[in-house]
Amino acid sequence: MLDxxxxxxxxxxxxxxxxxxxxDRLYLGQRQRSGNRPAFREVGDFVAHRDGRDKGLLTQTARDVFVSFDVWSLGLRGLEPSRDDIVRAAEANLRLASDEQLRAGCGVGRQTVRxxxxxxxxxxxxxERLKASEIQTLQYLGNHFIWKPAFTGDQLFEEFAAVLRANGLIEDADAAALEGAKAFxxxxxLAVMHGSAIVLDRGGRARLFAGYANKDRWLEVKVELTMPGFDKPVWAPIAMFYTDLQPEGHCH
Incomplete structure (x- = not known):
């Protein structure tokens, strides 16, 4: 009956x-059988419960970005990072960094870096004393601000189509018709994430909001992270989900 x-x-x-x-129903009816498609599952979870998200792909990515910036900016605030600070930044940056960034910064692939x-x-x-290669890894991962979006519009659409196909709701012949619904x-x-919030791992909440305040004017969702310890309040809006849509024809 559900299908x-x-x-x-x-x-x-x-x-x-x-x-x-x-x-809404397509996400809710399939989020438990979406397979290894985290963007689809994430939007489905936002449809199910939007307020105070404390787990999921976007939440973990936003938390990692916050840690990366928080530790990197300690020197700007006149503070010395502790070992624990450097370790938590390194663990967060390992999740955030691309394979190309890891190879450029550490000289080896992800598995070896881990x-x-x-x-x-x-x-x-x-x-204990560290090897030169270990020092290089720690300096790169523990002392850089690394950012990435949780996922993109293209990734979400590809996963949306894959979930429908895996659950027998579309066939290959439906691809062109589904492409016509991509913008929608x-x-x-964007709408289900706008106005929601995530719970940070050390308490507090970070607001999510949709907009197009970027150089290409792509519609996106940003998380507004508040950075403590500066003389004046610092808010860092970081893109967590971006699309290839522009406001003309889609917003008013």
Whole structure:
């Protein structure tokens, strides 16, 4: 019965009927069987409960970005990072950094970087001397501000199509019709995230808001992180989800 209902909603979507309740039900009805598709699951979780998100892809990414900036900016605030500060920044940056960034900064691939960092954490905890390669890894991961979005519009759309296909709700022949609904699918994601908030791992909340205040004027969702310890309040709006849509024709 559930899939019959979802199939009806997919048919309406493919025919050009863009109804918010149809997308809501498609996410809610499939988020538990979305497989390894974190962007789809994330939007489905926002549809289910928008206030005070304390887990999920976007929440973890935002928390990592906050840690990365917080530790990197300690010197700007006249503070000396502790070992624990450097370790938590290194762990966050390992999750944030791309494979290309890790190879450029550490000289090796992700798997080797992860092994080195594990060794660094154990050695510094025992007060042991580090190898030159371990120092290089710690200096890069523990002393840089690294940022990335949680996911993009293209990733979300690809996962949306993949989930529908995996659950037998569309076929390959429906690809062109689904492409016609892409803008609606991305605008829906922007709307369900706008006005929500995430809970930071050390308490406090960070607001999510939609807009297009970037050099390319892409519609996006940013998280507003408040940075303590400066003479004046510092807010850092960081993009967590961005699309290839512009405001003309989509906003008023």
């Amino acid at each position: 019959d209902d979802l199939s009806l909603r997919v048919r309406r979507l493919l025919s050009g009927q863009h109804r918010i309740d149809d997308l 092994k080195r960092l594990t060794a660094v954490i154990e050695k510094t905890g025992r007060g 699918i991305l605008l829906h994601a």
